[in-house]
Amino acid sequence: MKVIYTDSLVIGGGMAGLRVAIASMERGYDTIVLSLVPAKRSHSAAAQGGMQASLAASVKGEGDNEDVHFEDTVKGSDWGCDQQVARMFVNTSPKAIRQLATWGVPWSRVRKGDRQVVINNKRVTITEKNECHGLITARDFGGTKKWRTCYTSDGTGHTMLYAMGNRAVELGIQVHERKEAIALIHDDGVCHGAIVRDLITGELIAYVSKATTIATGGYGRIYSVSTNAVISEGIGTAIALETGIACLGNMEAVQFHPTAIVPVGILMTEGCRGDGGLLRDKDGHRFMPDYEPDKKELASRDVVSRRMTEHMRKGKGVHSRYGDHLWLDITMLGREHIEKNLREVREICEYFLGIDPVKDYMPVRPTQHYSMGGIRTKPTGESPTLKGLFSAGEAACWDMHGFNRLGGNSVAETTVAGMIVGEYVADYCGQNSPSISTKLVEKFLKREQKKISDLLERDTGENPYEIRNEMQKIMMDKVGIFRNGPDLEKAVEELKVLNQRAKNIVVRNKISSSNPELVDAIRVGKMIKLAQCVAYGAMLRTESRGAHSREDFPERNDKEWLKKTLTYWRSEDDDLPEVEYEPLDISKMEMPPGSRGYGVDNTIPNPETEKRMAEIEEIKKAHPDADRFEIQQLLNPIDLPEKFKGKNERIGRGFK
Amino acid sequence: MSDQEEKGRTLKISVLRFNPQVKGDMPRMQTYELTEAPGMTLFIALNDIRENIDPTLQFDFVCRAGICGSCAMVINGKPSLACRTLTSTFPDGEIKLLPLPGFELIGDLSINSGKFMQEMNERVESWIHDKNMNNVDLTRIEERMDPDVADEIYELERCVECGCCVAACGTKQMRPNFLGAVGLVRLARYALDPRDKRTDEEFYEIVGNDDGVFGCMTLLGCEDYCPKDLPLQTQIAYLRRKMAFVK
Ligand SMILES: Cc1cc2nc3c(=O)[nH]c(=O)nc-3n(C[C@H](O)[C@H](O)[C@H](O)COP(=O)(O)OP(=O)(O)OC[C@H]3O[C@@H](n4cnc5c(N)ncnc54)[C@H](O)[C@@H]3O)c2cc1C
Ligand code: SF4
Ligand code: SF4
Ligand code: FES
DSSP: OEEEEEEEEEEOOSHHHHHHHHHHHHTTOOEEEEESSOGGGSGGGGOOSOEEOOOOOSGGGTTOOHHHHHHHHHHHTTTOSOHHHHHHHHHHHHHHHHHHHHTTOOOOBOOOEEEEEEETTEEEEEEEOGGGTTSBOOBOOTTOSSOOEEOSTTOHHHHHHHHHHHHHHHHTOEEEESEEEEEEEEETTEEEEEEEEETTTOOEEEEEEEEEEEOOOOOGGGSSSBSSOTTOOOHHHHHHHTTSSSOEEOTTOEEEEEEEETTTOOBOOTHHHHTTOEEEOTTSOBOHHHHOTTTGGGSOHHHHHHHHHHHIIIIISBOOTTOOBEEEEOGGGHHHHHHHHSHHHHHHIIIIIOOOTTTSOEEEEEEEEEEOOEEEOOTTSBOSSSBTEEEOGGGEEOSSSTTOOOTTHHHHHHHHHHHHHHHHHHHHHHHOOOOOOHHHHHHHHHHHHHHHHHHHHOOSOBOHHHHHHHHHHHHHHHSSSEEOHHHHHHHHHHHHHHHHHGGGBOOSOOOSSSOHHHHHHHHHHHHHHHHHHHHHHHHHOOSOBTTBEESSOOSOBHHHHOEEEEEEOOOTTOSSOEEEEEEOOGGGOSSOOOOOSSSOOOOBOOHHHHHHHHHHHHHHHHOTTOOHHHHHHHHSOOOOOGGGOSOOOBTTTBTO | OOHHHHHOOEEEEEEEEOOTTSTTOOOEEEEEEEEOOTTOBHHHHHHHHHHHTOTTOOOOOSSSSSSSOOOEEEETTEEEEGGGOBGGGOTTOEEEEEOOTTSOEEETTEEOHHHHHHHHHHHTTOSOOOTTGGGOOTTSOOOOOOHHHHHHHHHHHTOOOOOHHHHTOHHHHHOTTOOHHHHHHHHHHHHHOTTOOOOHHHHHHHHSSTTTTTTOOOOOHHHHHOTTOOOHHHHHHHHHHHHHHHO
């Protein structure tokens, strides 16, 4: 029995995982990171567009601050987010970006003087101020009032991930690569680490820790077409669910990005539209202003994706052998801009489509992109039900995105949550000593060992790839952008059957060491459980909120549905998750529910909303001299680790 | 699109098979035949083989979009990223795949380039060296940087640690400890960065030798195969001049 002991075990070497590991290491705790692949190859590397932080250095960001960022984030979430967490996030994001600057990220900088940009299909000259020259600049992104998305050309995620990876090397943090956590070790409501499979030798190893953090990214690959990396299969999320104690939040909240290329589903960054790109239909017509005259192409992602789908349903899509699509047109940006700021886009067009975006339109359609749901945590990042288990990044439902996340808010979340949760992880390491018997470790090791040997010994049964492909198709066809009762019911039933079939998987390749088929066979049952959480949660939620859009319940129903979905998988024998709801308390909201400002507002209001509005007015009246920080503390008091409490300075405004 | 492509021609993909984890296994070439689909990349083709013909075939893909550097292999003699290689670019439909040389083999086309890159990162100390870094007040406005300098650093930071340059390097074949273009360009990246306070002498300690910049014979293999088109030649030349002045 191989057992490795550490203080802080971090499962996942993407940005969220690395940042948590850095935090616990800096506080002096022994830290190990596990990753399926070398950390720098994690999916975080693929983020091209940028990171939101209200630095307000570019002239188009003037007037921006934490409050504006907060409003955008809450609106974007369709009031589904946790406002306390959203506050913690917006207040810390400027510090996160500035810290990354000291760690080496070559953020694109403000250049003083005139520059030409494309806004609403027109070339406009904007003038950057002399005093802002050399500060971190920002670009426009969907759903934001100000230009707030900081970037490094088109390689933001790559440069951020490399800076963190390098920092981890500097600190001597061990990253155990090609290792897969396949179960958590827990006892009596406390998590003690994980059972891990070495993907080269096949050996099972027990990692025993004080604190365990899951930062394994999203679960996009439960859908057949996704912008996510092929390793974004949600296994970390699934092993938390399989404890029967930890729960997942808002699994039905799945984001579709408007512009992935057809057919392969590779993302064309939102920067394309942020920088001025347009969407066109089969007649070359720019259709977004017809639907969203105000925000047009830069409406929130869920809105643009739905409008595109609506437009294609009207027969305006371009027909292709892979189904209908629309066009993304960035030709007006010109060669120089594309080759400098959107070079990755050009490369992808060249290699995967054989076209030149300087001259040609790109075939795009909405594609699965982001998992808002994940392991439910408290604001500290700890599971409310399983002690010692933490989660951060896309794997977590922390929850600042609610039912729709804004572009640029996710890489920002990985860093900010990594910083904040990392401090709480370190606190936990300091307060707890491991008290775990070898018997317990052995029990979990043997259980997992048996599952694998059963798999290898079975002679007849189901093909893991067929099962996976069926699951992905069900999710794509029946739990996609537009959802409805009958389809969701079918999906739930069909997934139940798949869940049973997955218990009888057989592999053709019988070796226990490095064996890709075995890896997939171990994963597929876990992925189906996640798919079931998504489909079942979607079926039960009879309203439309953010990315969850029900054709049979088009209105956002604040009266009955202002609550988070929590899913549990109590027993291995269950064939459906158990669902509970956690209310979102309006009486504590800094920003009570309102209209997002898209289309007609058909919200079913909650009577509490008006009460809270009046209360907020009262509080403001009672404190006529309070500044915006004091008001925020009165309306939405938050607790942050001491080192992140300070106010953020901005050029020309100081700390105001 | 020709009729031939409409129907889908037959591709012949030969792979060097070898699993060092299995006792007694010997390297051999194995050829798979499959029907080409429109827009098919090697990512799609290899997964097709694994799912439908041979589940034992090993290879690595992560982003499948040419971004993460996981899938470098030797494709018809050239080190390249498999995920962004369209099968249609091979007129006779015959494709020969070998694992990238110069790295520990995991099995078939899967190599442990992560381990090599980790060592490279440690060797060039691939991070900003600044004693004051930890004392920076994060609430204050960040230090300024010239926009052009930021862009130049980014140019060198686009490296995805894929290893193509290492596989293509004649010096590396002869000198196992040779740092390779990837390490040299990484060092150049930090030498360019005003935030890194290392002196030329300190950089010299790392690369001022025959396993470093003086070992490079400027045979250009690296730059020809770098999938991210990094200016490896200019950077190595620049580093060499800079280092030559130190001692
Ligand atoms: C194409 C694309 C572009 C994007 N662009 C942007 C953008 O411009 N701005 C933005 O804000 N967001 C963007 N996003 C979203 C953002 O990139 C991700 O949400 C974020 O990077 C996720 O980071 P993470 O650290 O949570 O997870 P990841 O980076 O996905 O890392 C997960 C880690 O977990 C490891 N792992 C997984 N399972 C296991 C297991 N069982 N055992 C051990 N290790 C495991 C993996 O090896 C990996 O190291 C984009 C996403 C995509 C798909
Ligand atoms: S130029 Fe130098 S680093 Fe590049 S391939 Fe030749 S010897 Fe190797
Ligand atoms: S320099 Fe180019 S070829 Fe070498 S590892 Fe980096 S990206 Fe790959
Ligand atoms: S899989 Fe990422 S570069 Fe090929």
